[in-house]
Amino acid sequence: MTNDATYSGVKLGFIGVGNMGGALARAARRSVPGKCIGLAGRTPERVKALAEELDCRASGGIGVAKWADYIFLGVKPQMMPKLLEELKPELSERQDRFVLVTMAAGLTMDRIQELAGGAYPVIRIMPNTPASVGEGMILYTCGEGVTGEEERIFLEAMAGAGRFSALPERLIDAGSAVSGCGPAFADLFLEALADGGVACGLSRTQAMELAAQMLLGSARLALKSKQHPGALKDAVCSPGGSTIQGVRALEAAGFRSAVMEAVIAAYEKTLELK
Template sequence: MRFGFIGTGNMGGALARAARRRLAGEDLLLANRTEAKAAALAKELGAPLSNNRTIAGNADYIFLGVKPQMMGELLKELAPVLAERTDRFVLVTMAAGLTIAGIQSMAGGDYPVLRVMPNTPCSIGEGMILYTPGPGVTATETDSFLEAMAGAGRFALVPEGLMDAGSAVAGCGPAFVDLFVEALADGGVACGLPRAQAQAFAAQMVLGSARLILESGKHPGALKDAVCSPGGTTIQGVRKLEEAGFRGAVMDAVIAAFEKNGTLKC
């Protein structure tokens, strides 16, 4: 089973690293518009450097790791190669907003398409990956994909109609959290903490809080209440966040990302 990655940027590279945890280096094929980037990753993973057409003609799972606005040009290039194949293969798209039907249309054939929405923590095995198998993808192909990519993190099957909403939370969310961690660290620095310590405190706090939500099964509001002692310091901080419209701003960020996905649809 060969996994080919066309595009080894932040997301493609993260998924390739995740795949390497389960697959041998020779089972990965790597290509990128800037060849040096793919060459560096190939050296890191012990995988062969390849090119778009070779991957399209030989990989069992072809990861289309390019931006949505570049997908049409890429698939136009690959269409003749895909049309010549007589064996099974699956196109794996991670492009925001582009539907399975849209990918098939651009590729020029009714090919099996697996739509995924990963996030950058996949690179350390802590990703949240949403996936939707297209109608042409068999259960065996889906299972093989999930087994090979298990090193990326948690997977969740979602209807394609909810992929944009899910990606606005799980896919865009790391940037929102990074911004929050940076702000927490800035606050710590303002209070006298060294920068490195403030950042480490904030990052570990977010990591631990997230695990507590997942492992306890408790509602985040209940966990928040458990920290807010009557007349204590935490509730005063919460009050300031509420005054600043913190929750509303986060909700607006998710909705804005979701609406932007809608403008990319094909």
């Protein structure tokens, strides 16, 4: 948590505090004081609980639209038109500068401006659930109206969410199919690894710890070493050993193709949302 007494910076408002919106609000709270964070959502009980947890403001969407410097639109794509229609009057009346931050899959920044009724500055992000523990992979792109200073402040305020990667908007959907949908694919693999360990005699708790730490360590090794994953895989596969036999079983089951198809299917579904 920050030193609230000395902070006098940016105000962040989150409209929609479900799994992803709540994760980002928690991440923001690591560097932004509660008095500078406002929450709004469809479920008052959830908003109130999170506001108490983070010691920040609970407000309605209109309140956030009037007040925040960065307005996070954390609703599903199909709900965005209704939300922005409700916020239009408040946004149009503001005389100060603000930035809309959208995380809706498939909706371009131009479309957000169209729905909001003005050429407001827009940052489009595609976060993922590990942001809730500060290990997120957040893709982002800034619209033409966003200044370099606004981008810098945004990145500083949200640094607690994890790693940020700037992508041109035309690649955001493809990137999201990997990092945004990927946690679900990784969790399936994690569960399967643990199930295999249980089948071999480990307790469920032991198997889950071994599998989860192995995935975490492998990911960190790939990022730090910058080696090709094929080379990292080869380093574990001793000639005639047990690991290569496991790799053989995965290849025989079409593991690599199944993962590629999962990413492509997620990407194609995202395109349909446009």
